[in-house]
Amino acid sequence: MNVWAADGALSGFYNQTIREVARISIGGERLVLRLTNEFGDRPFQLDAVQIAMAGEGGAAEPLTTRPVTFGGSRSATIHAGSPLFSDPIDLAVGPLARVAVSYYSSGFIPVHTHHFEAQQTAFISVPGNFAAAEQMIVQQTTTSRYLLSAIHCETETATGGVVCIGDSITDGYGSSIDGDCRWPDILAERFQQHGHESLAVVNLGIGGNRILHNRRGQKLLERFDRDVASLAGMTHLVVLEGVNDIVWPHTVLAGPDEEVRADDIIAGLRQVIARARIAGLKVAVGTVTPFEGTMSEVPNSGYYTAGKERTRQAVNKWIRSQDDDVHVLDFDAVLRDPAHPARLLPAFDSGDHIHPNDSGYRAMAEAVDLGWFN
Structure with missing residues (x-):
């Protein structure tokens, strides 16, 4: 959704890692992430995106972290007014499993697109790239979603x-x-x-x-x-x-x-x-x-x-x-x-x-x- 001023959204993130947790529905053998800048008016760069099985309190389960690529590259640009789909990720997840998606930019990620009332905690780090870390150093939390808009599961069942x-x-x-x-x-x-x-x-x-x-x-x-x-x-x-x-x-x-x-x-x-x-x-x-x-x-x-x-x-x-x-x-x-x-x-x-x-x-x-x- 677009950012409405009355929601008092964060203006953006600079040189920080954001970790979002989401629950899968039926699961699958491979996953595809959909990130979004659909209401943005400028492109921005992502330097690292990782996915893992979610642990407690914003942690990633050990040995489950996978790098996310886009056309084979670990970095990508999300263009204004557009979504960004990842390459398929080899991470098998079961029904109702929770995953943690972490993304980092060394520059500025403006918040023009978000999901305000997610009823789910998102974790925002101190400056630095913690995308692959099991535990982030958290500066603040919110209950909104930001770049992550969908997780597609590939399954034959x-x-x-x-x-x-x-x-x-x-x-x-x-x-x-x-x-x-x-x-x-x-x-x-x-x-x-x-x-x-x-x-x-x-x-x-x-x-x-x-x-x-x-x-x-x-x-x-x-x-x-x-x-x-x-x-x-x-x-x-x-x-x-x-x-x-x-x-x-x-x-x-x-x-x-x-x-x-x-x-x-x-x-x-x-x-x-x-x-x-x-x-x-x-x-x-x-x-x-x-x-x-x-x-x-x-x-x-x-x-x-x-x-x-x-x-x-x-x-x-x-x-x-x-x-x-x-x-x-x-x-x-x-x-x-x-x-x-x-x-x-x-x-x-x-x-x-x-x-x-x-x-x-x-x-x-x-x-x-x-x-x-x-």
């Missing part, structure tokens, strides 16, 4: 993949840091436990993302081709977006000019469904989850109004009316308080009244009918 695209609720905001407790994480675990071991899960949630307007990440209609249609081997798409389209207008996040009607959101979802079908994907759409009480401590904040609730209900009514070509995931019914349906169930509320906690995300994943993926 895959039967397909599930793309989960959405906003912060798919991104897992409110879940435990480093806990892999986002609902797509739990879905991947269920696949491993219940006969879908060769079906991958890809999380493409962006906190603050919307269907129809840009600000935090490109809007869903704009990023669909890059984030969904370009992925190889995918067979299913789960869409859970719309809450920010409803909540943001008339607040400090978005003005009244970005107000949308239920029909606007429905038209956007129709377009996503149509494009997914062209890409050969089976489609599921999740209902928009409750948000009453959001920012209630701020007088006249505008996040929740009776009119916004009516819009949510109208969108959900349309989603629930879909025929058999579109699978419905009624996350609203899973998370809402039966005694107060416009609110999250307190046991599932992270505390901000819009994002679930670990228990809520687990309830979402466990409500998904695995039979749909057969």
Whole structure:
């Protein structure tokens, strides 16, 4: 996603090593990294990139570190507006394995592209090249991602993949840091436990993302081709977006000019469904989850109004009316308080009244009918 000034991102890194940890879905025999400078306006040089099995506290497991090359070279330039793919890396990883990707530049890496709410610790070193080190000397940590945007696994056992695209609720905001407790994480675990071991899960949630307007990440209609249609081997798409389209207008996040009607959101979802079908994907759409009480401590904040609730209900009514070509995931019914349906169930509320906690995300994943993926 692009850097939005309100996120207060780091301006960049100079002569430092950054180590990012990520969990693989189904694993594979070889890996390909996708690094990115897609929102940058200048190229920058990487002098070293390494990958290893992740240890505790930002460490790399001994004897597992592999150098990453690009066209046979250990250094590479990431051009402005572009991703950078590595050569295949001979590092076999099992299902749900964690890997650590470390990269170093002796110059300056500007942060114009990042993933703000990763719910995963990234480690930033003191000056120096620690890419191949088992343990870095850490200057600071963040919970954002920077250059690493995807890890592709080469395997002969895959039967397909599930793309989960959405906003912060798919991104897992409110879940435990480093806990892999986002609902797509739990879905991947269920696949491993219940006969879908060769079906991958890809999380493409962006906190603050919307269907129809840009600000935090490109809007869903704009990023669909890059984030969904370009992925190889995918067979299913789960869409859970719309809450920010409803909540943001008339607040400090978005003005009244970005107000949308239920029909606007429905038209956007129709377009996503149509494009997914062209890409050969089976489609599921999740209902928009409750948000009453959001920012209630701020007088006249505008996040929740009776009119916004009516819009949510109208969108959900349309989603629930879909025929058999579109699978419905009624996350609203899973998370809402039966005694107060416009609110999250307190046991599932992270505390901000819009994002679930670990228990809520687990309830979402466990409500998904695995039979749909057969």
